[in-house]
Amino acid sequence: MGAIRGLWRWRRNPLRRATDLVEAWLALAVLLLVLVAAPVLGALVGSVAQDALQRSVREQRADRHIVTATVVKKLKGAEFEPDPDSSTAQEVRSRVLADWTAPDGTARHGAVMASLNTPHKGDHFTLWTDQHGLIVARPLDSATATTHAVLAGFGAALLTAGLVDSGRRFVLWRMVRRRYARWDRAWERAGPDWGRTGTGS
Structure with a gap:
């Protein structure tokens, strides 16, 4: 949801900062990763788990x-x-x-x-x-093995989406900290008597 809100930063606005544009690009990248990479990774993990579990099913049926x-x-x-x-x-x-x-x-x-x-x-x-x-x-039966593989793939997709969004939040947190640091430096340069008559501010 935060990634979708970040896309709003692309709107034309005279007060838009460079960091707003960076946030918009970051939001787009995260959205694409969540919609494309997470399902693909989930499918790959599920496929690998399915192969391993079905092999285990065959081995158990042969040995037990x-x-x-x-x-x-x-x-x-x-x-x-x-x-x-x-x-x-x-x-x-x-x-x-x-x-x-x-x-x-x-x-x-x-x-x-x-x-x-x-x-x-x-x-x-x-x-x-x-x-x-x-x-x-x-022995493990084939249907149960398939269920475990599907759950593994689904879990991998959710974990990927969570990690990507956590990365986005971390980057935004760093950007906000830098923004506040710049504001603090600007206030320090303005001096303690800003806004007083005759100080030129």
Whole structure:
């Protein structure tokens, strides 16, 4: 908004100072950067983030496997807790002792979180593991990766616009300080008795 107001300095006015014209050019440059450079930079950042995240999606899909585990017993004192990886906050998991077979054929046994409300011995549930059967997080899905990339691009565009406008404000602040310094020097040259009769001012 300040950049748009700065364009008003171009209007013809006998009192227009050289700094007013500089401010107008600065406002135009900032406006062009915000309207052109910020979206372009945002698109580039979003594209790079999309490539990196989709590559991560492919790698996770190749490295992580879903296996079926069998409940041996529910661990005493285990409380239900929300699954942070689930799409709904209503899904709960409970801590159980379970057996499962890793993708490489290794038998595994240990305490895990099962997506079961009331687990009983022999109940089956699924787990995400690596090739050796170690528990891993659910792989990132393509849609979520795209959402993150879009947000990264949007954030980069906003950050660019903010930095450009901050630069404009800093330059204007310096210009105003110099203007005030010139006024102070002019007042000092005028002397303490300016405006008195017979002083020639």
